[in-house]
Amino acid sequence: SAVISQKPSRDICQRGTSLTIQCQVDSQVTMMFWYRQQPGQSLTLIATANQGSEATYESGFVIDKFPISRPNLTFSTLTVSNMSPEDSSIYLCSVGTGGVDQPQHFGDGTRLSIL
Amino acid sequence: SQQGEEDPQALSIQEGENATMNCSYKTSINNLQWYRQNSGRGLVHLILIRSNEREKHSGRLRVTLDTSKKSSSLLITASRAADTASYFCATEQQGAQKLVFGQGTRLTINP
Numbered sequence: 474s475a476v477i478s479q480k481p482s483r484d485i486c487q488r489g490t491s492l493t494i495q496c497q498v499d500s501q502v503t504m505m506f507w508y509r510q511q512p513g514q515s516l517t518l519i520a521t522a523n524q525g526s527e528a529t530y531e532s533g534f535v536i537d538k539f540p541i542s543r544p545n546l547t548f549s550t551l552t553v554s555n556m557s558p559e560d561s562s563i564y565l566c567s568v569g570t571g572g573v574d575q576p577q578h579f580g581d582g583t584r585l586s587i588l
Numbered sequence: 589s590q591q592g593e594e595d596p597q598a599l600s601i602q603e604g605e606n607a608t609m610n611c612s613y614k615t616s617i618n619n620l621q622w623y624r625q626n627s628g629r630g631l632v633h634l635i636l637i638r639s640n641e642r643e644k645h646s647g648r649l650r651v652t653l654d655t656s657k658k659s660s661s662l663l664i665t666a667s668r669a670a671d672t673a674s675y676f677c678a679t680e681q682q683g684a685q686k687l688v689f690g691q692g693t694r695l696t697i698n699p
Contacts, residue, residue, distance in 0.1 A: 474633075504685055515676060516631075516689045531686075563628055569685055574619050574638050577687060581630035 475500050475568050479580035486556055486587050493552045494583045496566035501546035503571030507539070510563040510582070519564075522549040556587045592690040594677060600696040607664045609693040611677035612657075618680040620653055620660050621687070625674045634662075634675075667697045 476499040505522040520528040528541040543549040567577040592613035623631040637644045637653045650663040678687040
């Protein structure tokens with residue numbers, strides 16, 4: 474399976490600032506996704522990162538708050554903008570082959586704390 | 589919420605015992621997947637069961653799927669301390685490749 478590197482692994486940020494999280498895959502993949510996991514909760518899909526076009530956002534998530542880039546088939550970034558303490562979460566990227574009945578594989582996540 | 593439900597939310601058993609976790613979901617699916625998460629780190633894929641399958645095995649793991657009841661179960665046999673983790677089911681929705689996760693079960697194996 475693909476090896477997924479996420480940076481940073483953790484960060485502590487001041488409210489009102491923005492942070493960009495990187496997701497690098499060691500092979501070309503069709504699908505890349507970004508999830509949020511709030512403390513003690515399950516994972517919620519933020520958006521599907523589309524190569525060469527705007528990301529597809531899920532209900533409750535907007536581009537102004539979570540801009541996403543995907544310049545090629547191995548790399549994506551998620552920016553968490555104008556952060557507040559409610560944004561303290563683990564952010565995870567995952568990749569999929571796009572094939573039928575294939576699992577997604579996850580990076581180790583970015584643990585973000587907002588003061 | 590589209591998220592499925594898992595029960596129990598937490599489970600604590602002795603090493604060597606079997607652990608069973610249940611998952612229910614709401615919509616038609618392509619497949620159902622189980623993942624493990626250790627201490628808030630990334631998720632590790634355990635097993636995928638297709639919508640036309642009823643049971644699947646992988647090592648000490650046994651997964652069942654009942655699409656008529658929209659439910660699945662994960663059985664871990666002969667548990668080990670290293671099995672201590674959170675376990676999540678996730679469904680791949682028909683017509684889409686995105687996953688919808690259950691609430692998760694926190695499993696603790698006591699030595």
